[in-house]
Structure formats: structure tokens, C-alpha cells
Amino acid sequence: MILAPLRGVTLRCFREVFADAIREAGFTEAVTPFVSAMPGVDPLAGRELAGGAAEGAIVVTPQFIGKDPESLRRCLRRVREAGFATADLNCGCPFPMVRRKGRGSGILRTPDVLRRMLEVGCEEMGEGRFSVKARLGVDAPDELERLMPILNEFPLRRLAVHARTARQMYAGECDWAAFELVASAAKMPVVANGDLPVAPVDVIGREAMVGRAFIRSLGEREDAGELLARYAEASRRELSGDRAVLGRLKELVAYWRPLPAWSRRWNAIKICRLLEEFLSVAIGAP
């Protein structure tokens, strides 16, 4: 299983604090939340990739978002120098502000740009080291399938497909029939993503990328409170100000809201304004 990138949640700091849980759940790789590949921006300047590739036992694959092939090239050279062996292109971000600018899922609407980005990605990372994460389409679930001749031109490591259109955002059902059409047209390994449980490959039937179900499952752990306290401590060291730490922790605990142990506590947690208050409600200690 591959840990899906969740911006604001599966950050480097999170992956370090929850490393044992990630490994125990069966993940062998994590894709980072997206980092922008834009002119003049150094991908190693940000917190996400600054520490390099050494991150415990799992493979960490930096994910980039952008539409400028030369910026992507520069970013990939930088991450390779930092020791990362793999990289991923975000072709799935559904937010209108991103996709209307031709980034994220928007790149599915500019096949020539997509082709250039894949070309640069495979050139810089080498055969079988550059991957793509995409939606089924922007509006229609057959858009990615129509682009498969372009993706098939390149020696991609894999194609992970969130089985929804960008228009759906995170709502509605996944379209697994459309996913299968993509998978059968693909020359590279195709990984399923979208509402999948934390389960071994033989249960799902193919390699899977899992995000929210894993994040939710952390709230069921006996040591959830302890891990949360460690996450607060580690976040305090890298963020300036308790408000930012509180925001980060709330974003995580929001996923635990449906769990019986957290649903009542959530009502108190969501209105907390101070980190101390949050910690005392969430883990019963100041």
C-alpha cells in the first residue's frame, strides 16, 4: 500500500511522528503532499523536502504540481541530489483555482503540456522512477482513458488514479468501471485510489493508495492521545506560534470525528482557541 498525499495532514512531521503506525498498517511508500514546481522556487527550501530522503523504512516520493517543464526539471534535479530516487506529478488536484490555471487536474486539458512534463520527468528521474497521480477526468470519467496513448509513450513507474472526476471533488461515488478502462489501456502499473480501506493487496485485488481511511484509523489506536501529544510537540518545534500548531492538530483530529471515542470530544475540540485547551480536551493533559 502507498500512503496517499493529503496536504496539511500527511506532512513530513506527521510521517515522522506516526512512522510506526504507517509501517504497521502495511505502507511501503508515501507520496508527499504536493510541492510547487514554479520558476524561482527551490523545492528543498520548504519543510517538506528539506530533510532529504532519509525517512525510516518507507520510500518517500516527492510530488510536484505545475505546468512548466523547465521548472519541473530543476526541481527534479534538486530532489535527486538530495537523495530521492522517485518523484510524482500531480494531475489530480481538483480545486478550480488550480485546475483553471492548467495545473493539477487541469493538465489533463493540455495534452501537449502533459507530454512535455512526462518527458522531462522520465528524462530526469530515469526509466521507471517517475509516476503520475491523476483523476479520471475533469468533467467526464473517460478523459484520462483518452489520454492513455500519451501516458503510454513514457516509461512511467506507475499511474495512481483517484476514481473520481475533478468536478466531483471528494463527493459522490468512485467510478471503478471507468477506472478499469484506464487500467486495461495502460502499459504501466495502475494503482487504485479513492475510499479504499486499509487492507492487504489481496483483499483489494491490486496495489492501492490509501489516505483518509488510514488517517481515520489512527483515532482508534490505544496510543492515539500519546501520538497526538508527540505530534503537538514536534509541530511546536517547526511552526511559529501555537495557533498554527492548533490548526494542524485540529485538521488531523477532524478525521476522527465519526469514531465513538472522539465524536463527543470533537464538539469541545472544534471550539478550542488555545493549544493547551485542545490538549487537555483531546488527551486529558495540559
Ligand SMILES: Cc1cc2nc3c(=O)[nH]c(=O)nc-3n(C[C@H](O)[C@H](O)[C@H](O)COP(=O)(O)O)c2cc1C
Ligand atoms: C485534505 C486533502 C489533501 C489532499 N492533498 C493532495 C495532494 O497534495 N496531492 C494529491 O495528489 N492528492 C491530494 N489529495 C487527494 C488524496 O491523495 C486522495 O487521492 C483522495 O483523498 C482519495 O483517497 P482516499 O479516499 O484514500 O483518501 C488530498 C485529499 C485531501 C482530502
